[in-house]
Amino acid sequence: MSLIQxxxxxxxLWRMAxxxxxxxxxxxxxxxxxxxxAGSFWIVREALIDRVDQALRLEHDTLSRIIGESxxxxxxxxxxxxxxxxxxxxxxxxxxxxxxxxxxRQGLATLMAGDEEEEYEDQxxxxxxxxxxxxxxxxxxxxxxxxILEILNGAFxxxxxxxxxxxxxxxxxxxxxxxxxxxxxxDALAAIAKGDLSARVAPRRDRDDLDHLALRLDETTARLQTxxxxxxxxxxxxxxxxxxxxxxxxxxxxxxxxxxxxxxxxKALESALGQADEVADIFNAIMRIARVDSGExxxxxxxxxxxxxxxxxxxxxxxxxxxxxxxxxxxxxxxSTVMGDQDLLVQLLxxxxxxxxxxxxxxxxxxxxxxxxxxxIADDGPGIPPDDRQRVLEPMYRLExxxxxxxxxxxxxxxxxxxxLHGAELSLQDNPTxxxxxxxxxxxxxxxx
Amino acid sequence: xxLLVLEDxxxxxxxxxxxxxxxxxxxxxxxxxxxxxxxxxxxxxxAIILDRMTPGLDGLSALKAxxxxxxxxxVLFLTAMGEVEDRVEGLEAGxxxxxxxxxxxxxxxxxxxxxxxxxxxxxxxxxxxxxxxDLTLDLLRRKCIRRGEEIDLKATEFxxxxxxxxxxxxxxxxxxxxxxxxxxxxxxxxxxxETHVSRLRSKIEKPFGDRLIRTVRGSGYVxxxxx
Numbered sequence: 001m002s003l004i005q006x007x008x009x010x011x012x013l014w015r016m017a018x019x020x021x022x023x024x025x026x027x028x029x030x031x032x033x034x035x036x037x038a039g040s041f042w043i044v045r046e047a048l049i050d051r052v053d054q055a056l057r058l059e060h061d062t063l064s065r066i067i068g069e070s071x072x073x074x075x076x077x078x079x080x081x082x083x084x085x086x087x088x089x090x091x092x093x094x095x096x097x098x099x100x101x102x103x104x105r106q107g108l109a110t111l112m113a114g115d116e117e118e119e120y121e122d123q124x125x126x127x128x129x130x131x132x133x134x135x136x137x138x139x140x141x142x143x144x145x146x147x148i149l150e151i152l153n154g155a156f157x158x159x160x161x162x163x164x165x166x167x168x169x170x171x172x173x174x175x176x177x178x179x180x181x182x183x184x185x186x187d188a189l190a191a192i193a194k195g196d197l198s199a200r201v202a203p204r205r206d207r208d209d210l211d212h213l214a215l216r217l218d219e220t221t222a223r224l225q226t227x228x229x230x231x232x233x234x235x236x237x238x239x240x241x242x243x244x245x246x247x248x249x250x251x252x253x254x255x256x257x258x259x260x261x262x263x264x265x266x267k268a269l270e271s272a273l274g275q276a277d278e279v280a281d282i283f284n285a286i287m288r289i290a291r292v293d294s295g296e297x298x299x300x301x302x303x304x305x306x307x308x309x310x311x312x313x314x315x316x317x318x319x320x321x322x323x324x325x326x327x328x329x330x331x332x333x334x335x336s337t338v339m340g341d342q343d344l345l346v347q348l349l350x351x352x353x354x355x356x357x358x359x360x361x362x363x364x365x366x367x368x369x370x371x372x373x374x375x376x377i378a379d380d381g382p383g384i385p386p387d388d389r390q391r392v393l394e395p396m397y398r399l400e401x402x403x404x405x406x407x408x409x410x411x412x413x414x415x416x417x418x419x420x421l422h423g424a425e426l427s428l429q430d431n432p433t434x435x436x437x438x439x440x441x442x443x444x445x446x447x448x449x
Numbered sequence: 450x451x452l453l454v455l456e457d458x459x460x461x462x463x464x465x466x467x468x469x470x471x472x473x474x475x476x477x478x479x480x481x482x483x484x485x486x487x488x489x490x491x492x493x494x495x496a497i498i499l500d501r502m503t504p505g506l507d508g509l510s511a512l513k514a515x516x517x518x519x520x521x522x523x524v525l526f527l528t529a530m531g532e533v534e535d536r537v538e539g540l541e542a543g544x545x546x547x548x549x550x551x552x553x554x555x556x557x558x559x560x561x562x563x564x565x566x567x568x569x570x571x572x573x574x575x576x577x578x579x580x581x582x583d584l585t586l587d588l589l590r591r592k593c594i595r596r597g598e599e600i601d602l603k604a605t606e607f608x609x610x611x612x613x614x615x616x617x618x619x620x621x622x623x624x625x626x627x628x629x630x631x632x633x634x635x636x637x638x639x640x641x642x643e644t645h646v647s648r649l650r651s652k653i654e655k656p657f658g659d660r661l662i663r664t665v666r667g668s669g670y671v672x673x674x675x676x
Contacts, residue, residue, distance in 0.1 A: 288635070316605065346633070
């Protein structure tokens with residue numbers, strides 16, 4: 001086991017994307033620097049030897065001319081640790097250092113030569129070329145060139161080492177940092193997968209795409225958590241709100257059974273039917289909210305003329321509002337066209353009107369509003385206290401806890417769902433133009449243009 | 450009327466069949482979509498009532514097959530699949546009406562009544578003038594005349610009267626009127642239908658001191674000049 005673990009650890013390390021990327025980019029960078037090193041070395045070396053060769057050719061020309069004029073004197077053909085010159089005349093006699101082997105070839109060459117006794121060898125650059133009256137070989141010690149190249153090598157090694165440590169450290173640190181952030185996201189996701197929807201990555205700042213990703217993830221999880229919470233609340237509320245009419249239905253049926261043979265049975269049965277219908281209505285409303293919430297109908301959006309929607313709603317509901325003893329006015333200016341579901345927008349306004357009729361006293365004024373991308377409704381009734389405004393939009397919520405006001409508390413929840421489906425901003429506020437006793441209520445739905 | 454009913458529920462099926470028979474119809478009740486397909490192609494029915502989720506062949510597929518086999522009988526879907534998309538799907542497949550469970554039996558009866566007497570061929574040209582007794586509705590000139598007097602109707606009232614006239618003698622329920630006059634597939638819970646019917650009455654009945662539109666208690670409205 002102890003043998004396997006380090007390998008396992010390495011493999012785990014290798015599977016960390018950020019660290020692996022850092023390692024790979026470091027290796028690539030160092031490889032490139034090494035190539036540059038080799039390339040530069042070769043170029044500099046060629047350039048240096050080229051210069052030496054030019055000097056040799058110049059010296060060869062000069063020396064040839066002098067030997068031609070004054071003969072192969074010892075002074076001319078001296079040698080030192082830095083240079084040598086050797087002349088072979090037409091008779092094959094060698095003047096100066098070296099022997100006949102030197103003249104086996106001609107042209108430029110790099111040779112190794114040294115003192116066998118002192119056991120050292122130097123690199124020499126030699127030029128062996130014919131001249132009038134013989135062949136002249138001259139050479140120069142490449143010590144200087146080697147020295148320059150060694151310095152170059154040293155400089156490059158230093159650069160390479162510095163670059164290596166810099167990239168290794170920075171790559172490691174950055175990679176480790178990124179890796180830690182990825183691990184945080186990973187941990188959060190693992191917790192979410194296990195069912196803990198309160199888990200968040202919670203990046204400290206929004207600096208780069210990784211933070212962005214984390215923020216998106218948090219938003220998604222938050223939405224998921226809200227949806228789960230809503231679903232849980234909704235099921236609880238369905239159970240609660242359906243229980244009442246079902247209980248009433250049962251009571252009526254019991255009445256009917258008890259009233260068999262008497263005249264009361266008709267009333268009891270009719271009332272039971274009414275209760276059954278209410279159960280079905282509540283159920284339909286819940287299903288409708290669920291369907292709108294699912295967002296499926298967004299695919300079927302078409303351009304909707306808001307003025308036409310308001311016109312249709314006022315024509316349909318105007319007489320209803322009037323018969324209830326209230327007034328319905330239309331205040332439309334500059335309403336334009338938005339992408340949406342016309343039927344649902346009509347239902348949204350219908351629900352708001354229904355809500356206004358239900359919650360305002362007779363004699364109230366209700367106004368349908370239409371502006372550029374906004375539709376809404378205003379009334380001069382008792383309004384809604386600011387603290388309750390958010391909650392009235394939740395399914396099943398009713399301001400009056402008593403059951404005196406009939407009708408499921410789903411109307412405004414559907415309004416909220418339809419607004420959400422359209423990506424609209426839904427706001428409740430006091431109605432500034434209310435002339436009645438109460439602060440009034442103004443509901444605005446700001447649709448995206 | 451001779452009716453074919455596809456309903457696989459062992460309680461609802463007989464209940465529907467018995468109710469329809471009690472209303473004077475002749476009913477064949479089947480529980481399998483394939484049997485319905487065979488029956489519909491072998492015999493002529495005045496109307497066919499289809500459940501959607503049934504064994505063998507579902508109602509929607511059965512209807513498509515029937516329409517492909519040139520069965521022209523009007524079809525009413527009676528189903529628990531009540532989403533807007535389901536309704537659209539059913540009507541696009543060749544259905545004539547769509548009723549969602551749970552339902553009131555009067556609603557079913559009214560809808561079957563409205564189905565059955567629809568003209569058998571679409572070729573017959575649409576009339577441009579509708580009449581009932583001494584009431585005339587000119588669809589092209591958008592005019593309503595009774596006993597020589599022109600009555601000023603609002604657009605909604607005109608449409609409501611038109612739908613009632615087209616279905617003379619047949620009961621139209623609230624839901625049917627909401628669908629056909631207002632194009633609303635949801636129940637606005639407020640008294641939209643009642644209010645507009647009452648406004649219409651005040652214009653076409655009140656000045657003439659008689660009744661054209663009869664309220665059928667617990668069911669709907671019927672325009673019946675004889676009554």
